[in-house]
Amino acid sequence: DAKTTQPTSMDCAEGRAANLPCNHSTISGNEYVYWYRQIHSQGPQYIIHGLKNNETNEMASLIITEDRKSSTLILPHATLRDTAVYYCIVSSESGGSNYKLTFGKGTLLTVNP
Amino acid sequence: GAVVSQHPSWVICKSGTSVKIECRSLDFQATTMFWYRQFPKQSLMLMATSNEGSKATYEQGVEKDKFLINHASLTLSTLTVTSAHPEDSSFYICSANLGLAGAREQFFGPGTRLTVL
Numbered sequence: 001d002a003k004t005t006q007p008t009s010m011d012c013a014e015g016r017a018a019n020l021p022c023n024h025s026t027i028s029g030n031e032y033v034y035w036y037r038q039i040h041s042q043g044p045q046y047i048i049h050g051l052k053n054n055e056t057n058e059m060a061s062l063i064i065t066e067d068r069k070s071s072t073l074i075l076p077h078a079t080l081r082d083t084a085v086y087y088c089i090v091s092s093e094s095g096g097s098n099y100k101l102t103f104g105k106g107t108l109l110t111v112n113p
Numbered sequence: 114g115a116v117v118s119q120h121p122s123w124v125i126c127k128s129g130t131s132v133k134i135e136c137r138s139l140d141f142q143a144t145t146m147f148w149y150r151q152f153p154k155q156s157l158m159l160m161a162t163s164n165e166g167s168k169a170t171y172e173q174g175v176e177k178d179k180f181l182i183n184h185a186s187l188t189l190s191t192l193t194v195t196s197a198h199p200e201d202s203s204f205y206i207c208s209a210n211l212g213l214a215g216a217r218e219q220f221f222g223p224g225t226r227l228t229v230l
Contacts, residue, residue: 032217034217038157041204041224041226042224043117043119043208043223043224044206046220049217087156100159100162101147101159102159103156103157103158104156105156
């Protein structure tokens with residue numbers, strides 16, 4: 001799987017939008033961009049994924065650049081409960097329905113009151 | 114989203130004993146489940162891919178005889194840490210995906226914290 005680069009940490013004010021960047025310059029054509037988050041001492045939580053079009057769901061928006069070498073996860077109105085480590089992962093199908101995920105170090109987002 | 118459970122949520126055991134951790138998909142069938150390990154202040158590391166009805170596929174560096182994986186049904190995978198030692202103390206997390214075409218997201222269990230004394 002292609003590697004990703006994320007900032008180690010970011011701060012955001014409660015109620016403001018949190019924009020988390022991710023570089024994946026070696027992504028290949030069949031690889032998707034996934035975002036997960038992990039709140040302390042819990043299992044990771046799926047947020048969103050995309051291939052090349054921007055995506056939006058009830059949790060967040062995912063903006064992927066046209067060359068697909070980077071993306072941004074947007075939490076439109078961050079709350080204190082959004083404080084977590086956010087992981088950007090690129091992955092492709094590896095046989096059947098096995099989507100293998102390789103976690104990097106992620107970005108620790110701290111939402112401040 | 115789909116729900117994955119783990120049991121127990123935490124366990125403390127003596128060095129040399131074996132510990133079994135269960136991972137269940139509660140509202141869907143999972144032909145494939147994944148087992149991860151996470152040490153304090155580190156990221157998740159994939160240990161193995163658990164395939165229903167067949168042998169697990171282990172990542173490089175993971176001892177298959179120490180970490181026994183059984184995936185006997187479409188809703189249950191178990192990880193047994195055999196002859197556990199203090200260095201095996203870690204947060205063990207399982208995940209599964211729906212296994213449907215186009216359903217790519219993995220759903221994670223809440224994790225099991227293992228402490229070996």
